[in-house]
Amino acid sequence: MALExxxxxxxxxxxxxxxxxxxxxxxxxxxxxxxxxxxxxxxxFLHVDLxxxxxxxxxxxxxxxxxxxxxxxxxxxxxxxxxxxxxxYSAKFEQAFFEDMDALGIEQPEQIARAxxxxxxxxxxxxxxxxxxxxxxxxxxxxxxRIARFPGYGKLSKKDLDGIEDGARVDVDEYEKxxxxxxxxxxxxxxxxxxxxxxxxxxxxxxxxxxxAMAMKYLGDSFDLHAGGEDLMFPHHENEIAQSxxxxxxxxxxxxxxxxxxxxxxxxMSKSEGNFFTLRDLLLKGYRASAIRFLLLSVPYRHQLNFTxxxxxxxxxxxxxxxxxxxxxxxxxxxATAPADDTLSTLIRKGxxxxxxxLASDLNTAEARxxxxxxxxxxxxxADQSRLTRAxxxxxxALLSKFDSIFAVLEDRDADLTRAALAWAEAEGRMDDVSPDxxxxxxxxxxxxxxxxxxxxxxxxxxxxxxxxxxxALRNELLEKGILLEDSKEGVRxxxx
RNA sequence: GGCGCGGUACCCAAGUGGUAAGGGAGAGGUCUGCAAAACCUUUAUGCGUCGGUUCGAUCCCGACCCGCGCCUCCA
Numbered sequence: 001m002a003l004e005x006x007x008x009x010x011x012x013x014x015x016x017x018x019x020x021x022x023x024x025x026x027x028x029x030x031x032x033x034x035x036x037x038x039x040x041x042x043x044x045f046l047h048v049d050l051x052x053x054x055x056x057x058x059x060x061x062x063x064x065x066x067x068x069x070x071x072x073x074x075x076x077x078x079x080x081x082x083x084x085x086x087x088x089y090s091a092k093f094e095q096a097f098f099e100d101m102d103a104l105g106i107e108q109p110e111q112i113a114r115a116x117x118x119x120x121x122x123x124x125x126x127x128x129x130x131x132x133x134x135x136x137x138x139x140x141x142x143x144x145x146r147i148a149r150f151p152g153y154g155k156l157s158k159k160d161l162d163g164i165e166d167g168a169r170v171d172v173d174e175y176e177k178x179x180x181x182x183x184x185x186x187x188x189x190x191x192x193x194x195x196x197x198x199x200x201x202x203x204x205x206x207x208x209x210x211x212x213a214m215a216m217k218y219l220g221d222s223f224d225l226h227a228g229g230e231d232l233m234f235p236h237h238e239n240e241i242a243q244s245x246x247x248x249x250x251x252x253x254x255x256x257x258x259x260x261x262x263x264x265x266x267x268x269m270s271k272s273e274g275n276f277f278t279l280r281d282l283l284l285k286g287y288r289a290s291a292i293r294f295l296l297l298s299v300p301y302r303h304q305l306n307f308t309x310x311x312x313x314x315x316x317x318x319x320x321x322x323x324x325x326x327x328x329x330x331x332x333x334x335x336a337t338a339p340a341d342d343t344l345s346t347l348i349r350k351g352x353x354x355x356x357x358x359l360a361s362d363l364n365t366a367e368a369r370x371x372x373x374x375x376x377x378x379x380x381x382x383a384d385q386s387r388l389t390r391a392x393x394x395x396x397x398a399l400l401s402k403f404d405s406i407f408a409v410l411e412d413r414d415a416d417l418t419r420a421a422l423a424w425a426e427a428e429g430r431m432d433d434v435s436p437d438x439x440x441x442x443x444x445x446x447x448x449x450x451x452x453x454x455x456x457x458x459x460x461x462x463x464x465x466x467x468x469x470x471x472x473a474l475r476n477e478l479l480e481k482g483i484l485l486e487d488s489k490e491g492v493r494x495x496x497x
Numbered sequence: 498g499g500c501g502c503g504g505u506a507c508c509c510a511a512g513u514g515g516u517a518a519g520g521g522a523g524a525g526g527u528c529u530g531c532a533a534a535a536c537c538u539u540u541a542u543g544c545g546u547c548g549g550u551u552c553g554a555u556c557c558c559g560a561c562c563c564g565c566g567c568c569u570c571c572a
Contacts, residue, residue, distance in 0.1 A: 029572085037572090044572040074570080158500065159568075207570095229572030234500095260502080261566065268566075298520085299510075304502075304565065311509060314521040321520090324535070354518095358511090366511045370519035377537085384527085384536055468530060475533085486534045493534090 001360045003058045005051070006302060008233060008256035009156055013362055016055065016255060019224055023061030026225035027215040027253065028109065029232055032069040033093035034078050036278040037100050039292065039307060040269050044229045044259040046293065047301040047363070049106040051227070051257065053406045054359045064109040065218045067211055068094055070116050071204055076193055086194050087116070100279045103289045103417045104296075105408040113214040115205060121213040122205045123198045126185045128247045136178065141188030141201045144177050150242040156256060157234035183239055185209045208239035215253075216244060226253035230260050262296070262305040269307075282312075283421035284430075286438045288414040291316040297365050297407060319409050320495070324486075325376050326400050326410050327493065332383065334393040344382050348395045351375035355403065365407075372403050415449070415496060418442050441482045441496060452483055456494055459485070 005016045018024045028048045031037060052062055069075075070090040079089035101108070115122075126143055129135035134149045147153050184206040189195035195202045205213075215223065221244070228237060237256065244252040261268065264275035282292055287309075295315035299305040339345065351371045358367035379396050382388040404410045419442050425434050440446060447455075459474040475485055482497045 031572085032570095039572095041572045072570090157568085231567070231571055234568065259572070261572070263565075266565085270571095295509095302502085303510090306509080306565095308509085310521085314509065317522090318520055321535090328535085364511075366519075370511065373519055380536060463530085466530075472531080479533085484534070487529075487532095488535060495534095 001357050003054060003360045004362055005255065005257060006362050008258050014255065016225065018060050019254065023063040024055050024225065025063045025219045025223040026065070026227060027211070027219060027223065028064065028066045029211055029228035029236065030066040030068050031097050032072050032074065033090045033097055034072070034074040035093060036280060037097050038269065038276060038278050039282065039296065040262050042100065042104055042279060043262045043296045043305065045101060045106050046104060046296045047259045048227050050297060050363055050365065050406065052107055054363060057356070057359070057405065062110060063219065065111040065113055065215065066109040067113045067115060067214050069207065069210060070094065070114050071194060072207060080192070103279060103420070104293050111218050113218060115210045118210070118214050118217065119196050119198065119205060121217050122209045123200055125209060125213045125243065125247055126200055129185070129243065132246070134246050135185055138177060141203060142184055143186035143200055144182040145185050145239065145243060146178060147181050147242065148179060150246045152245065153242050154238065156238050156241055159234060159238070183208060183235060185243070208236055209243060211236070212240045212243040215240070216248070221248040221250045223253055225255040225257055227257040230258045233258055259301045260304050262307045264307045266306055280421050280424065281433060283418050284425055284434045284438060286435045287312050288316055289417045290319050290409040290412070290414050294319050294407065294409050298369060300362070300364055300366055302362070322372070322376070323410055323412060325380065328383065328488070329379065329393050329396050329400070331491065332393065334388050334390040336390040339389045339392060340387060344378060344392050345395060347378045348375055348392065348399060352399050352402065355399070359406065368406070375399060415442065437482070447481055447483065452478065452494060456485065456492055460492055
C-alpha cells in the first residue's frame with residue numbers, strides 16, 4: 001500500500017514519493033533558538049519524525065533538511081538583555097533543543113542549516129529577485145518583496161489577496177513599502193543590532209528568505225515536501241513559495257505537510273493562560289518522556305490534540321502495558337512446537353498489515369495503535385492459555401520491533417532522562433520546578449538501579465525460603481520509594497511508579 | 498468579517514452508506530503464600546440537533562446549536 005499524505009497545497013490526500021526515485025527530499029522549518037522548546041513545538045517535530053520513520057518503512061531514503069533560526073528579533077532582544085553575543089546566546093538553546101529532541105526520540109535530520117551560516121545564499125536570492133524588480137529597497141535600507149509581481153500568492157493558504165489588504169490587519173510599518181502586504185526580505189540595521197555587511201547594504205535577513213535560500217541550497221529549486229506547524233502556512237510558507245518561485249520560475253515544494261496546533265487543557269497554550277509547558281517542565285513534574293512522545297503521536301497530525309495531564313497519565317499506562325507485553329514475550333521460553341492451528345499467526349499478520357496500512361493512510365497513528373493492541377490481546381490470551389508457540393512469539397516480536405521503529409517507546413530511557421532533567425534544574429537553579437516526587441525518586445537520596453536490583457534479589461531469596469514477613473517488608477520498603485514489584489511466571493520485574 | 502476544523506460511551510479517540518476499532522478509568526473474574534501487578538471479560542439499539550436523499554445514514558446533502566484554530570510574533 002502506497003504511502004499517502006494530505007497535501008495542503010492541493011487540499012487532497014496524495015501519494016508521497018521521492019521524485020528522484022531514491023530519497024525523499026524534504027525541508028522542515030526548525031526552531032528559533034531564543035528559549036527552551038515547548039510541547040507544542042515538539043508536537044510538530046514529533047510528527048515530522050513520524051513521517052520520516054514511516055517513509056523509511058516504505059523503503060524511501062531520507063534527505064531531510066531542518067533550519068535553525070539563530071538570528072531574529074527575539075534572539076537579538078534576549079541576547080542583549082543577557083549581555084551576550086547572539087551566537088553565544090543562541091548556541092545554548094540550540095543545544096537544549098537537540099537534547100529535548102533526543103529525549104523525545106526524534107531523529108536528527110540529515111542536514112542542519114543555521115541561518116547565520118547561510119547569509120550569502122540569502123543575499124544572492126534577494127539580488128536575483130531585485131534583478132527582476134521583484135525585490136526593492138526602501139528608504140531606510142530594508143528590502144521588500146513586491147507581492148504584486150507574484151500572481152500565485154495565496155495559493156497555499158487559499159488566501160484572497162484583496163481580503164488580506166482590506167482586512168482588519170493593516171501592517172503598520174515604520175518604513176516605506178510600496179504595498180502594505182509586501183514583506184521584508186532584508187532588514188536594515190538598527191543601532192546596537194547584529195548586522196552583516198553585504199551588497200544589499202548592512203542588515204540582517206528576514207525570516208522568510210532564510211528558509212527559501214537554505215531549502216534550495218540543500219535540496220535544489222524543486223523538492224518533494226516541506227513541513228511545519230499550521231501557523232507557518234501563512235505568511236511564512238506562502239512567502240517562501242513567492243520568493244523561490246519568483247526567482248526560479250520552477251515549482252518549489254511539491255507536497256506541503258502542516259501539523260495542527262495542540263491545545264492544553266482545552267485552550268491554546270500561552271504563558272498568560274498558565275498552560276505553557278516545556279518538555280523540561282513536564283519531566284520535572286514527574287511525567288515520562290516516553291509518555292509525552294506517545295501522547296503527542298497518538299492523535300493524528302491533522303487533528304487538534306487536547307493535551308491534558310489525565311491524557312499523559314493514560315499514555316503512561318498504555319506505554320507500560322506495551323512494555324510489559326514486549327518484556328513478557330521476549331523473556332518467555334515459548335515451546336517450539338507446531339501451533340494447533342494458524343489462527344494466532346493469521347491474527348498477528350493481520351495486525352501487521354493493519355498497522356502498516358493505517359500509517360500509510362495519512363499517518364493514522366490512532367488506527368496503527370489499535371492494530372498493535374489487538375495483537376497484544378490475542379497473544380497475551382494465547383500465552384495465558386499456554387498455547388503461544390515460539391514461532392508466533394517471534395512473529396510478535398518482529399511486529400513489535402516494527403511498531404517501535406515508528407513509535408519508539410519500548411526502550412525504557414525514562415529514568416535516565418528524568419535524571420538528566422533534574423541535573424539541568426540543579427545547574428540552572430530551577431529546583432523550585434522539581435516535584436517532591438521526582439526529587440525523592442531520582443534525587444541523590446533515590447535508589448539507583450543497582451540498589452533496587454539488590455533489594456529485589458534479597459526479597460526473591462526470602463520468598464524462596466518462605467520468609468514472607470521479610471519479603472513483604474522489602475516489598476513495602478521499595479514501594480515507599482516508588483518502586484513497584486511484579487511477580488510473574490517469567491520472574492520478578494520492577495518499575496518506577 | 499474571511500478561511501478552516503471538530504462535536505462518537507465516564508474520559509481520550511478511530512471509523513464506515515448496511516448496522517459502532519483501540520486506549521484509559523470503573524466493575525467482575527483468573528492467577529498468587531498474601532497483596533500489588535499482570536492477564537481475561539465487560540461497559541454506546543447509538544455516533545451534537547432537526548430536516549432531506551436512500552431499501553438502509555453516525556457516515557451523503559441542507560439548516561441550526563456548541564467548541565476550537567488560522568487570518569498578527571507564534572509549532
